[in-house]
Amino acid sequence: MQxxxxxxxxxxxxxxxxxxxxxxxxxxxxxxxGGATNFGVTIHTMRRLGLDLDADGDVDxxxxxxxxxxxxxxxxIRHYFERPLIAELPAGLxxxxxxxxxxxxxxxxxxxxRLLCEMGHSVAVDGALGPQSLKAAxxxxxxxxxxxxxxxxxxxxxxxxxxxxxxxxxxKYARTRAGGKGGWIKRAEDFISAPFHMTxxxxxxxxxxxx
Numbered sequence: 280m281q282x283x284x285x286x287x288x289x290x291x292x293x294x295x296x297x298x299x300x301x302x303x304x305x306x307x308x309x310x311x312x313g314g315a316t317n318f319g320v321t322i323h324t325m326r327r328l329g330l331d332l333d334a335d336g337d338v339d340x341x342x343x344x345x346x347x348x349x350x351x352x353x354x355x356i357r358h359y360f361e362r363p364l365i366a367e368l369p370a371g372l373x374x375x376x377x378x379x380x381x382x383x384x385x386x387x388x389x390x391x392x393r394l395l396c397e398m399g400h401s402v403a404v405d406g407a408l409g410p411q412s413l414k415a416a417x418x419x420x421x422x423x424x425x426x427x428x429x430x431x432x433x434x435x436x437x438x439x440x441x442x443x444x445x446x447x448x449x450x451k452y453a454r455t456r457a458g459g460k461g462g463w464i465k466r467a468e469d470f471i472s473a474p475f476h477m478t479x480x481x482x483x484x485x486x487x488x489x490x
Contacts, residue, residue, distance in 0.1 A: 284346065291360055294374050295352045297383050300464065305344050309449045315340040318351035319381050355381055362409040363388065369420040375431055375470040390434050395419060432471035439463040440485060454486050
């Protein structure tokens with residue numbers, strides 16, 4: 280681990296291993312648009328990469344089940360960290376944006392770009408990290424590193440709430456059956472400083488409209 284301006288820096292491999300652990304093993308939830316998933320890697324990703332792990336001529340749920348943790352870590356680093364240029368962001372943003380990219384693809388970058396626009400930077404909200412977005416991210420992070428990380432995490436939390444507002448089938452990911460914070464909200468708050476976590480009362484007020 281490295282320390283930079285009060286933030287703990289991890290290696291990309293450490294971050295990827297944590298993402299794999301957070302995602303868990305094989306699931307095939309009909310309410311999840313991602314379809315069959317193992318360690319966070321969806322069947323759609325495996326088809327795009329041509330990962331026919333059982334060599335039967337197609338990529339199906341059986342191949343997803345064969346995926347190993349090590350393979351998932353490698354996929355995440357290559358295709359969700361290096362390829363979309365998250366590696367070029369300030370190191371303090373790596374963990375939160377990388378984790379969100381695994382969870383939501385290019386929307387992770389759009390969240391960052393919208394945040395940068397709100398902070399007064401002129402960037403296109405196109406889901407791609409180009410020179411303009413990277414320059415703005417570095418400028419914003421340099422001014423207030425922890426505030427930037429917290430702001431991104433809060434924007435991510437709001438993104439999840441908006442999905443659940445629009446799609447009732449997704450509300451189970453934002454609120455547990457017992458009425459507490461669901462996995463989406465807890466995951467976002469893993470990257471937000473404790474003072475900015477929602478209280479039980481705040482959370483209940485936010486989801487009250489769901490019934």
